[in-house]
Amino acid sequence: MVLVITQETFDEAVKENINEFGMSTDEAVEDAVKQFESQGVDLSNIIKDLMISKPGDTNTISSTVTELANFVKDKNTVKPEQYREKLEVLKNECDKGLEYRVFAGKEGAYQVIMDVMLKNDVNIELIKDCLKTLVALMTKQPDLLDDKGIQTMINFLDKQKDSEVQRFILKWIKECCVMHELNRQHIFEAAVLDHLKPLLEHASSAMLRDVLAVLRALVLDDDVRVEFGRSHEHARTIASDTLCSITVLLSKFKTDEPLMSDLMLTLSSLLVRNEFCKKVEDAGGLEMIKDVMITFHEKEKLAKQCFKLLKALAGNDEVKTHIIQKDFAPVITSTLNRHKNSVQIAASGLACIAAVTLRSPDNSKALFEAGVPEVIADCMKLHPEDVNVQKNASWAIRNMVSRSRYQNEKFLSFGVEKILQQNLKKFTACEYDIKSALRDLGCDVNLKEEWTGKGGKLTTQAKVK
Structure with missing residues (x-):
């Protein structure tokens, strides 16, 4: 069992090293790390270079969250530039690593950012800064999401027409789905797919990549805390509604290498049923994959995605036959070679x-x-x-x-x-x-017999009443 400690416990150990043993700050931190690790403590969520507080001092994350909270209370006298300055500071702190994000989460950063965003929902630039900071805060820390956050995601996708705002919302959704099964289920149940489908038809190449990232995140099965997830159900529903649209995009953006890679990766993740493979073929998928393998024959990433997609499509026996009938054999051989x-x-x-x-x-x-x-x-x-x-x-x-x-x-x-x-x-x-x-x-080859009977006669006995 992995042992964990709080940030306060670590800080107290460092302070003790300084006050009791006369160590420098660096020596005190190094010694505390060694002592805790020797006891089997997981320090991955601990900020090891956090400024040791002196009377009257506070660390950057705590003070920034407090100032933002005060700004929200005193909204009428606060300028947007003041919000943006503090959000930038908080984002930079979160970008330093997971331990900083965990500490910010414990200090109430999520709720404060949500309050700032919802009370300034007409200021597009401020909304963007809030969303960027939320993405930084919640990367690998999706537990912070609540019902208000999910509703905000859906409302913004529905009402905010600014493409950058939509892209930041999509990035936020994706981060909240990674390694968190309940978030995936709640976001899916909030009908997020209804807001993603129109984007597949009208979005730019850059936004399409964000939409596809969300679709793939919704079908992940990576939360070890949950015994049974709904990745298959999500994939089945998404595939039923979007497979043809995604396949058509292979032709529409056939010169866009990064998007082509994402399209094929997404298709591979959605082919969870036999009939879906045929659906992709009927939409012209095999011809498009072959064109990609020939056009981008030098691109390793695309080659890998093409192989994965062909493997998934070969799950349907009819499509598997057609793969070779469409002269894929020399293409597969030359690409692998x-x-x-x-x-x-x-x-x-x-x-x-x-x-x-x-x-x-x-x-x-x-x-x-x-x-x-x-x-x-x-x-x-x-x-x-x-x-x-x-x-x-x-x-x-x-x-x-x-x-x-x-x-x-x-x-x-x-x-x-x-x-x-x-x-x-x-x-x-x-x-x-x-x-x-x-x-x-x-x-x-010496083949091992997996099971042998003992040669006894099988008998059954019926109870006589």
């Missing part, structure tokens, strides 16, 4: 090949004729210590040869048997996958 030095692309490309060839000898044949066995072997040789590359390569080989044993000789000629045998010793967690590849390659 071009970027095989990248461990991430090697892993995602091999996973894509495994998905496209699963129970599909025709697809396997097309990739085989395109020269993919040599590329698979090259990826294994280039990344011998990466478990994901080796595991995905095992899947790809197994799926390629399981119904096409004529390919065995070609794979073996590139030395994959030796690599797989070495992987058995290095990667025990994926022993089954490696042995499956060796088995289907016709190599000697």
Whole structure:
């Protein structure tokens, strides 16, 4: 169990080191850190260079929050510039790290910023500063969000037409959804999707990236505090309403590299049902993906996203067949070969090949004729210590040869048997996958029988009444 302490406890320990042992401030902080860490205390949320208060002094965060609160009470005599100056100070403090944001949250910064924003809701520039500060405050600290904050998000998306304000609202929503399942559910239940759908049709490229980031955040499943989330339900609802619109954007913004990456990443996260894959294909998705792979053939990030999206689409057997029928085999092979030095692309490309060839000898044949066995072997040789590359390569080989044993000789000629045998010793967690590849390659492998009966006769007894 991880131990935690308050900021006050840490500060008291530092003061004691200074007053009782005559240490300098730096020495006192260093000693306090060592002492607490030796006791197993987690200091990630503790500000270690916080100014030690002297009589009459206060730290920057506390004093700034207090001044903003006083400004709100005395609204009529406070100028917007005064608010903006203090908000900038608070934002800069929050940008220093999570420990500063946690301390600001404990000092009541969230409620004060909300009060400033709602009591000055006609001043666009001041609203922007409030939103920027909220984003800084709540990054990796979404617990601060309350019902008033969610309602403010929805109201601003509905009424504020300034594009910058809308973008800051979207960034705020996204940060509040990351690692917080209840926030995601409450924001989704507030009908945020109804306000996001129009933006998909009319927003600029920059705003579209923020909208897509929110959509992906709403389907995350990253809150360890919750046993069961609603990521699948959210993805299903979002996909039903937006898949076609998002797919069309691939053609509309086909020269915008960053947006193309976000579009494909978002599509991949929404393909949670078989029929959604067909929906993307029917909207022209396969042709657009192929164009991206050819147009941006040198871009590693886009290559990775294309492989991930193709893997997701191959979950539908009909779409999987069409992928190869649309002559993707040479494109997949050449793209993976071009970027095989990248461990991430090697892993995602091999996973894509495994998905496209699963129970599909025709697809396997097309990739085989395109020269993919040599590329698979090259990826294994280039990344011998990466478990994901080796595991995905095992899947790809197994799926390629399981119904096409004529390919065995070609794979073996590139030395994959030796690599797989070495992987058995290095990667025990994926022993089954490696042995499956060796088995289907016709190599000697010691297969372990997972379950055996004891040979006893099964009997049943009926109760006689």
